[in-house]
Amino acid sequence: MGKSGLQPISCTFLLDLHAILSNTGSMYQITDTLFVGNIYEAEKPPAQISAVLLVAEEFTPDPPAGVLYERIPFKEFGEALPASLNQAIEWIARHHPDNQVLVCCRAGMGRSVSVVMAYLCCVHNMAYPDVLQLIMTRRPAACPLPNIQSTIKQVQQLRQASQT
Secondary structure (H helix, E strand, O other): OOOOOOOOOOOOOOOOHHHHHOOOOOOEEOOOOEEEEOHHHHHOOOOOOOEEEEEEOOOOOOOOOOOEEEEEEEOOOOOOOHHHHHHHHHHHHHHHHHOOEEEEOOOOOOHHHHHHHHHHHHOOOOOHHHHHHHHHHHOOOOOOOOOHHHHHHHHHHHHHHHHO
């Protein structure tokens, strides 16, 4: 058990690549206007989506037409870099108030979920345990990146320091 009293999340599962990548329409709604999804949704976002953030390092698709788009790469199953995480948070914060935002990675389970968690903690000041519970309720197969709670704390400190 960590200092926070929470059990670390351990994600042990076998990935059926075909099942994941053929699963279009698997977008998950986290808040009223914030969604996580897979690479297919990044390439062809549903009609209600007006902004797409792709956080998968291994994909460089053409940006979809008619939506705001950004790619900020994160390594699959790796720890998020605080600077990259902050960059993703800033992009969502700039576009989220006026748009339905979709954050995508390969499967919509790890990197996208971690970025949304960080956004909710850093911009909406939600407590990490509350965000984790929300994410696990809205995206049951979520598997946040290793040490994401610690990285979120680092980003919160960076953001506070830049405001003083």
